[in-house]
Amino acid sequence: MITMMSVFKILMPMLYLVVWGTYIWLFYTDHPTARRLCTRFAMITVIMHTICTASRGIILDRLPMGAPAEFFCALALAMLATYLVIEIRIKAKNTGFLVTGLSFLFVFVGSAFSTTSPEVSPFLNDPGFAAHAVLVLFAYTAMSLSFLFAMLYLILNRQLMRHQFGLLFRRSPSLEVLERMSVGAVKMGVPLLFASLCLGHLWMYDLADRMDSEMAVMLSPWDPKILISWVILLGYSVGLLGNRFLGWRGKRMNIMAVVAFFTVVSAMGLVYHFFPSFHNFKSNQPISALSGFPETAAQMLALNEEAGR
Amino acid sequence: MIGPTSLHVRSINHKNAPTEVREKAHLDPERAAELMDALGGHLADENHVPSESEHGCISVIPVSTCNRTEIYLEVIEGTDADELLRRGLAEVGADADLFFSEHATSLQGLDAVRHLYSVSAGLESMMLGEPQISAQLKDAYRLARSHHEPGPGLMRAFQGAFRAGKRVRTETRISVGAVSVAFAAVELARKFFDKLCDHRAVLVGAGETGGLAARHFLQHNIGNLTVVNRSLGNAETLADTLRAERKAGLDKKAGKNSGGLLAPAPDPQGKCGKISVRPWELLTEALAEADVILSTTGATEPVILPDMVEAAVARRKGKPLFILDIAVPRDVHPDVANIGNIFTFGLDDLDGIIQGNLAARAGQLPHAQGIIEDELKEFQRWLEEIDIRPTVAEFKAYLEDLKDKQVGFVRKKQSDEVAAAVDRSLQQFIKKVLGRSVSTLKNAQTKEERERDLETLRRIFAPEDRD
Known part of the structure; x- marks a missing residue:
């Protein structure tokens, strides 16, 4: 379990960084490849993060939002997922660098300060x-x-x-x-x-x-x-x-x-x-x-x- | 079968010749056809293989636009292409000396192909990255094909040029951003409104500039366009012209013809591009209903005044109003800019946008040139392989002949199934032998080594040596 969480801890910020990088690339160059890739990378990251959060929830048998670090990770996921819905609905990608940048910041802080089993409220079960x-x-x-x-x-x-x-x-x-x-x-x-x-x-x-x-x-x-x-x-x-x-x-x-x-x-x-x-x-x-x-x-x-x- | 060929181009373009020289050098389609007949003049044989004319010319493709006249030639190696072209031009009554003056540049071989690729990508155009040149090259190529089958070199070069042009336009931003005043006006409007189809524009003035700006807005499917002019008759005439052009443009688009510069974007529901006319007295009402105002009158005093705009703003519920004043002297009173939710722009602003876009396009040049070099390498590879093709074809024919004989022999002795199996097996064998041979020939270290290998192959398997 600890190994798996450690892998997620490293993988998630990297994925968010890639997404952010692609959106920055898109904003500065409007390159067609960046345009094509950014939404896909964001989708993959949302799916991966959801799987990661669900796995963590199953392993800990509670909602993984108890500790501040967990909350930051959840906030990053919520932000990226919500943005993605808006982007797909409105079909406008050039504001992504801001949102994905914030998401990266949150997930980075969340991963850097996360502990494997923080003391949290029993309500989260x-x-x-x-x-x-x-x-x-x-x-x-x-x-x-x-x-x-x-x-x-x-x-x-x-x-x-x-x-x-x-x-x-x-x-x-x-x-x-x-x-x-x-x-x-x-x-x-x-x-x-x-x-x-x-x-x-x-x-x-x-x-x-x-x-x-x-x-x-x-x-x-x-x-x-x-x-x-x-x-x-x-x-x-x-x-x-x-x-x-x-x-x-x-x-x-x-x-x-x-x-x-x-x-x-x-x-x-x-x-x-x-x-x-x-x-x-x-x-x-x-x-x-x-x-x-x-x-x-x-x-x-x-x-x-x-x-x- | 034609022997080794070389490619040449003579170009008179905006970089090396003033307008009057370019005008003289221009070849209209009739004269271009005559030149092709005079120089090439030989239709392809029944196998679509072109043959050289008596003077050694295989094919010629003239390209003539307002900014350039270029003549691409493919001749048998060793032919004096310049002399050939001079004779041809003189024969059709063109000013041959012009093409050999200081206003013309001459390139050959890979340099000629590189030039063609750059032209196709819009890198040689007056407005960097402009897209029309690609269609003009295609038209020239089509015209040439209707006269005679282009030689293998020119055919390959033009196909490569179209591919390079397409790649440059899709993989870079060299064609992005307005570089004309009218288009910059549309670009600016699109910073306010996402879909112009949902919005209403008012054109104040029915002159030439206004007509051009209106055409660009209609091309981008503005929802409604109202023409307001002091002379209602002129407004109605312009509206009728715009309606007719739009209808023709949409019909052309539906027929999949090459859409011209102002061919409108698809509008399947027919919601956009409605054109109406209003008398001058109703200008204030028109301002209140519009989202975009294009003012282009020739008036010497401002015609759009603060009180008119304030009255319009009061009825707009906070919606922004975009006013574009492209008249000289200005049509919009300077105080209008101080009214809330009003955005006024003039010619200087549009020029600023154009300069910014041109600089952004120039920034894409290294990427575009990289793509052209990529495509040139492809052409070079093809060029390197072209000399081995006839020998490989002979070798293949020899092997196929042997195989057929062996299969015939087996068929006499064995069942059809066995013969078919042998046939398949030998086919595979031929494929492997040919593959190995071609790769050996391609990988020759030097030209001499390749020629030696080819000569050996020809000597062993030449048709006359077959039994």
């Missing part, structure tokens, strides 16, 4: 939670890509406004395509976020049924993190509806995408800072001495099992 976590990851990755494409739109828009006809002008897709990519990413992210929130609620109620009433009260749908996620979902949905029915287009739409992303990041940061509750999955956190309540869901589950005995 639960299929319901695993599905919820994967959906959340893909949803927020899609939102991040929307931000990235919107930024590219605004940069190209600025260059055109200033009559600068450099490399970005020659290689980047049209403003219209960049906008479609940004909106397309949101179109992917919104249903994924909705599904993940619904699944999260179902899983939470299922978990509450398995705990005593005092503990179950901790699992509230009014948790600030859940509420803020619903607000984010609502915000992006309004944006999509405006784009579809009210003709929100162009620079305004892309500024909104950038602002929305910064709002999401800031709101999430604030909520996680001020309301550290059951969305924390580290298994070795101390129980709060002041409140007497467990700080993490893992601790909550462990206490519940103890109480049952």
Whole structure:
């Protein structure tokens, strides 16, 4: 098992590096061979990484997203896979060097700091939670890509406004395509976020049924993190509806995408800072001495099992 | 069967001759045909093998475009190609001296072939990498073939040139990027809009420049084109011409003819390229509905004013409006550039794009030249093998003859199955013997060694020595 994981640890960054290299080659030269190869290499990498992640999951008997290093690897996979879907749908390859570069960075960090069996939450063994976590990851990755494409739109828009006809002008897709990519990413992210929130609620109620009433009260749908996620979902949905029915287009739409992303990041940061509750999955956190309540869901589950005995 | 041949080219082109010289040197298709008849003049025999004319010429292919007139010749080795060409040109009434003046260059052998490959790839063109030359070469080759079968050398050289041209265009970016004002306008528009078919353009002015720009937008399947002009009659005339040209272009495309410069991209659903006309008074309304404005009037004062554009912007829900002013003096008031979501570009911007594209094309030259050298090596290999082919063919015929006799003998003594098996076995044997012989001949270290080997083979297996 250790040998296999070690091989993956070396293989994955190499594959991502090759993909990134091909996309850079495409961006700088627009060479037909690069154009032909880049998507294929990205597909192969996604397939290989999925197999690798699944194997790791089977070997560890849990979702391999518990440790930060594992999370970075999963983020790289989500980013590349989401980008690939958008690229194939929109048929625009020249923005790939940015996304694949970030994916490479994440997988490199993830592989460099990975351990064979980090201490993680027992929740990661639960299929319901695993599905919820994967959906959340893909949803927020899609939102991040929307931000990235919107930024590219605004940069190209600025260059055109200033009559600068450099490399970005020659290689980047049209403003219209960049906008479609940004909106397309949101179109992917919104249903994924909705599904993940619904699944999260179902899983939470299922978990509450398995705990005593005092503990179950901790699992509230009014948790600030859940509420803020619903607000984010609502915000992006309004944006999509405006784009579809009210003709929100162009620079305004892309500024909104950038602002929305910064709002999401800031709101999430604030909520996680001020309301550290059951969305924390580290298994070795101390129980709060002041409140007497467990700080993490893992601790909550462990206490519940103890109480049952 | 023809003996060893040599290839020659005489070229008058934009690099060594001014326009007036190129005009004089131009050979129209009729005169080119006459030259081919005068020099070649011999149709291929029933086996499609060309024969030399009485003066030693095997074939001639004239290529004449606006930037170059070149005459490719294949003659029997030792023939004075220059003298032959001079006589031929004089015979058809062309200015022969021009082709032997300081404005003409002469190349022969592999240099001539390299030149042809470079021409085909657009490396010798005025606009580096331009694609029309490839079609023009094909037309010249087709015309030559309709008169006489080109000699093996010229045929191979032209086929190689077409292949080299295609490779250079597909494997490099030498033909990518606009190098004309009208095309640069389209390229710029495509930085805003992905599919022009979903968008509407307004052409302000119905002059020659506007017509050319409109043709390029129609070639790239702009969805709607509205012509607005002070004189409605002129606008309608231009719209009718554009409609007729587009229809002819689409018909031509459907018939798989060689699409001309402005042949439109395929539009199977017929959604694109709708052309309409509006009177000058409705210009503001037209601006509000359009995504692309092409302004090309001859007006001395700006005709697209800030208040008109502001009124249009108010109705556009934030959609960008792309205004291209290619008129001198300018049609668009400078203050229009300060209005939000309006992008105005002028001739200087288009020139900047063209210069950038030309520089990018020049950057592709080493790669393109590498491809041409690759293809030249292929041609050289073929050239090296050409002298062994007749001898190998004789050797093969001799072996086939022997085999047939042996199989006939077996058939008399044995069953048909046995004879067929022997036939197959001997066929394999011949294949191996021939393969070995050809590879030995090809691998000869020197030309002399190869000639000696060939001579030995001929002496042993020459047809007259067969029993």
